Amino acid sequence: MITLLEPGLFTSVQDGGRTGYSHLGVPRAGAADLLSLSHANLLVGNTPHAAALEMTLAGPDLRFEADTVMALAGGSVEARLDGAPVAMYQSVAVRAGQILRCGTVQTGMRCYLAVAGGIRSAQVLGSASTDTLAGLGPAALQAGAQLPIQAAALQQGFYLRSPPVFTDSVAMRVILGPHQDHFTPQALQIFLAAAFRVRADSDRSGLRLGGPSVARQIDDELDSQGMLTGAVQVPADGQPIVLLPNHGATGGYPVIAAVISADVPYLGQLRPGTRVRFHTVTRAQALDALAAEQQKWRVALTSADPGLLEARALMMLAKAHPALRAAQLQRGPVRVRMRRGP
Amino acid sequence: MNIRFWGDSALLVEVQDFRAARQLREMLLALAFTGIRELVPGYRSLLIEADPLTVDLAELARRLPQLTQQSMLLPAPRQQEIEVIYDGEDLEAVARATGLAVQEVIRRHAAAHYTVAFLGFAPGFPYLVGLDTTLRVPRLKTPRTRVPAGSVAIAGEFTGIYPQATPGGWRLLGHTDTCLFNPAQAPPALLAPGDRVRFRVRA
Numbered sequence: 318m319i320t321l322l323e324p325g326l327f328t329s330v331q332d333g334g335r336t337g338y339s340h341l342g343v344p345r346a347g348a349a350d351l352l353s354l355s356h357a358n359l360l361v362g363n364t365p366h367a368a369a370l371e372m373t374l375a376g377p378d379l380r381f382e383a384d385t386v387m388a389l390a391g392g393s394v395e396a397r398l399d400g401a402p403v404a405m406y407q408s409v410a411v412r413a414g415q416i417l418r419c420g421t422v423q424t425g426m427r428c429y430l431a432v433a434g435g436i437r438s439a440q441v442l443g444s445a446s447t448d449t450l451a452g453l454g455p456a457a458l459q460a461g462a463q464l465p466i467q468a469a470a471l472q473q474g475f476y477l478r479s480p481p482v483f484t485d486s487v488a489m490r491v492i493l494g495p496h497q498d499h500f501t502p503q504a505l506q507i508f509l510a511a512a513f514r515v516r517a518d519s520d521r522s523g524l525r526l527g528g529p530s531v532a533r534q535i536d537d538e539l540d541s542q543g544m545l546t547g548a549v550q551v552p553a554d555g556q557p558i559v560l561l562p563n564h565g566a567t568g569g570y571p572v573i574a575a576v577i578s579a580d581v582p583y584l585g586q587l588r589p590g591t592r593v594r595f596h597t598v599t600r601a602q603a604l605d606a607l608a609a610e611q612q613k614w615r616v617a618l619t620s621a622d623p624g625l626l627e628a629r630a631l632m633m634l635a636k637a638h639p640a641l642r643a644a645q646l647q648r649g650p651v652r653v654r655m656r657r658g659p
Numbered sequence: 660m661n662i663r664f665w666g667d668s669a670l671l672v673e674v675q676d677f678r679a680a681r682q683l684r685e686m687l688l689a690l691a692f693t694g695i696r697e698l699v700p701g702y703r704s705l706l707i708e709a710d711p712l713t714v715d716l717a718e719l720a721r722r723l724p725q726l727t728q729q730s731m732l733l734p735a736p737r738q739q740e741i742e743v744i745y746d747g748e749d750l751e752a753v754a755r756a757t758g759l760a761v762q763e764v765i766r767r768h769a770a771a772h773y774t775v776a777f778l779g780f781a782p783g784f785p786y787l788v789g790l791d792t793t794l795r796v797p798r799l800k801t802p803r804t805r806v807p808a809g810s811v812a813i814a815g816e817f818t819g820i821y822p823q824a825t826p827g828g829w830r831l832l833g834h835t836d837t838c839l840f841n842p843a844q845a846p847p848a849l850l851a852p853g854d855r856v857r858f859r860v861r862a
Contacts, residue, residue, distance in 0.1 A: 340700055340778065
């Protein structure tokens with residue numbers, strides 16, 4: 318069991334979402350960043366899309382009620398376990414009674430906390446995902462929430478080499494269409510030349526972008542039709558919306574471009590204020606990029622014994638925590654101390 | 660049939676009508692392609708989403724026209740009857756816009772034979788075609804922030820039923836107490852594309 322002490326800004330249970338129901342109008346939902354969800358899960362020995370906690374900008378405080386193994390992946394946090402800094406992107410053994418304070422998400426938008434065995438929440442239509450748009454699954458988590466987990470111990474752990482880095486200026490690769498004929502040639506040029514900003518009214522259903530108007534030459538909406546995560550829709554006001562996994566199953570705004578599959582997970586890490594540019598690639602390039610991305614993460618997952626994981630944690634903490642002044646790790650007779658200058 | 664490539668992982672197949680979309684969907688389900696993730700029917704389209712590293716979408720796009728040449732027997736449509744209480748907030752406004760009496764709006768809406776074209780917008784929300792052409796009114800300029808669950812509404816050539824309370828811009832004619840979506844049931848949606856629907860007036 319995990320007990321939530323402070324919920325953070327918007328913390329929910331997420332997994333791979335509800336697949337196979339979009340013809341009934343059910344949104345896929347699931348993790349906004351499926352890659353980071355997969356990373357967190359694989360680091361604790363789970364299947365990639367097992368249920369985990371998705372935290373948004375401000376993470377929760379929580380208490381583990383059983384010994385288990387956890388991992389953090391995605392947007393960077395300066396989490397502390399009983400006050401000691403915790404490294405991201407590796408397995409971490411935790412004991413019953415320990416308190417994890419996740420703190421704020423420093424880069425990126427969302428961080429994922431996975432525990433060995435996954436979170437055993439009730440499923441609705443095959444998924445534990447919180448879908449606030451359709452009102453399916455549990456509500457976002459409140460203080461006092463209790464999440465059932467399976468007890469586990471750390472024999473062999475994992476870490477991820479060269480984890481993703483999330484920045485506040487990104488270039489997303491797209492393929493134009495399927496409705497590029499709804500836009501003027503100038504609008505297509507503007508779309509590919511401009512820098513847009515992620516607006517604060519974005520949510521898990523879509524990134525609302527602000528920037529120059531992308532004018533449509535056909536004013537009518539489309540017949541309602543199926544929609545996909547990564548679709549860049551343009552409503553009549555010319556301000557694009559990039560769909561995230563909690564988008565409606567169907568929609569009626571023309572889609573000027575689709576973000577390629579290799580880049581779609583990173584959309585879930587764009588926080589308000591992030592600068593976004595789009596550039597086109599061919600379908601062949603998109604497929605090469607997807608295959609390369611999958612191969613990269615397959616080989617980056619590395620098994621390690623607890624000693625190696627502790628050493629890695631220290632190195633990572635020294636590099637990644639600008640606010641960290643001192644850390645101490647102890648295993649048996651070996652003690653490692655780290656201190657940074659002022 | 661017009662096929663549009665959608666990003667690297669989907670095809671948007673534009674077809675003549677919702678029947679053709681349903682036909683194509685049933686055909687692809689029967690062929691049980693591996694790597695197909697979702698088949699989402701729209702009003703005049705079918706969105707085919709696939710794992711692009713498993714499914715050669717260009718090849719699939721080439722084969723689709725010949726797949727639709729074959730005829731396929733669809734299951735007989737189900738008949739559904741839904742009881743409606745015509746007490747909607749927009750009855751008067753629809754009567755004014757159409758030049759009909761309120762009672763006549765109700766009579767024409769309840770007399771029609773409807774077919775579920777597709778589901779979308781929200782879980783279990785049916786887009787029904789068959790609306791009396793005199794009842795075609797545009798949706799509200801400013802949508803309501805909350806339409807009550809069960810609301811029976813019209814917009815353009817469609818009538819629909821809101822399964823849950825959501826924001827919405829359709830004109831409300833009445834409501835039903837029938838549950839349209841229950842995730843604990845299989846299937847979770849009361850209506851499916853192709854179903855025939857009649858409304859029965861409850862006083």
